[in-house]
Amino acid sequence: MTAPEPLSGSARLWGTIALSTATFMNVLDTSIANVSLPAIAGDLGVSPNQGTWVITSFAVANAIGVPLTGWLSQRFGQVRLFVASVLLFVAASLLCGLAPNMGMLIFFRAVQGFVAGPMIPLSQSLLLSSYPRALAGVAMAAWSMTTLIAPVAGPLLGGWITDNISWPWIFYINVPVGVVAALATWGIYHKRESTRHKLPIDKVGLALLVIWIAAMQVMLDIGKEYDWFESPLVVGLGVTALVGFALFLVWELTEEHPVVDLRLFARRNFWSGTLATSFAYALFFGSLVLLPLWLQQFMGYTATDAGEVLAPVGLFAMILSPIVGRNVGRVDPRKLATFAFLVFAVVMWMRSNFNTNADYATIVLPTIVQGIAVAFFFIPLVTITLSGLAPHQIPAASGLTNFARITAGAFGTSISTTVWEHRAVMHHAHMAETVNAASPAAQSTFSSLAASGMPPEAALAQVNRLVDQQAFTMAATDLFYFSAVVFVLLVPLVWLSKPQSSAGSADAAAGAH
Incomplete structure (x- = not known):
């Protein structure tokens, strides 16, 4: 079956809006709960640290769902899978808002994260099929803007809803948005369905994937409460995660149809780019969770105020990202990524100088500067990671590097909040x-x-x-300083990749999406 002809006119416009809206909703939910955690935790009677499971459960389940996109889309078709994913996401969002306790909320957030897995890869694929190849850059610019605006809008919208309505509405707002996006997507794309094949799924590999990720994440989340490896439960989870990961590696490298194609790590650019992206994202996402927790618990900020502190990260990101995208084929992407890491280091160093007397301007300035780093971070690293791959390898490679990034973000959240409390003690x-x-x-x-x-x-x-306020502030600045050092140390990792020709870089950037 040949690829469908590109869309034109109003169909292409509305198709772009529908796909981008669904993507916006998905990405929004990775950050909208960040500033609402204290309110959610207080309302459901748990500690703020336990409340971080609301974030990590979504992220880990999403990481498990992403690698299945390739198999599921071939089994059910890209359009059917995308629409079903959006509608299931809507249903899970409704259940999150109705959750009567933290356990149920965490469960429904995990369901929400899992069914959201195929949405981002498939929105990219369907959007690219809507545009002629010559306009692929325009398509991805439109798509990328939603992924930049959503993390900015998330904390701001989440904070406003929490302060002025109630936290369940951060989930209820997905219902009308998701239903409209699903119906519009089906109306425009249902006649452009991809070919379906009945392929075997790597059930053992999938089971091992779920086991080791779940065991590792639960270990990270409950470790502090159970005094880490003094607890048999934590030791058992650690052993399960380690053994599960080892068996997963062995099985996937010998399986004919692996659920995750680990052979991609044989390529230097792929493993160096994926590792650099994952470590950097863990530091970045960890700070996105830590900063609003510190502001609300120890600096007297409301959820809305904390959201306003995080929101300006998108200012420079939205302005500079199109410029970076147009020039990534002309400038060595390793230089652009190096610049991003150094700016990230400066931002974290600025935050490491915070104290309990820091005013709003002092706290928000590093966030504004961080937008520069974000703009130079994603596009060059995706270009490095996917450079030199054949077109048929791009979907699997994109899924795997996103899987690593999302999982690293979840680990970054757990580790940063745990170390924060330990340092504060x-x-x-x-x-x-x-x-x-x-x-x-x-x-x-x-x-x-x-x-x-x-x-x-x-x-x-x-x-x-007063001592608590000082202790937790000092602990936060310790983590920010550590993050600054690690960002500098990540620079050589970027330069382990091989340089690519301008054409190769441009093709990789286009193929990444």
């Missing part, structure tokens, strides 16, 4: 040692509080809150 202990009868500063503080009519117990609680 350490700083708290050190500062608490100075609060004693021999400390003039401590005695002066207690005297001032007593003079204001505060009883000794209340004064001690007030001092403890």
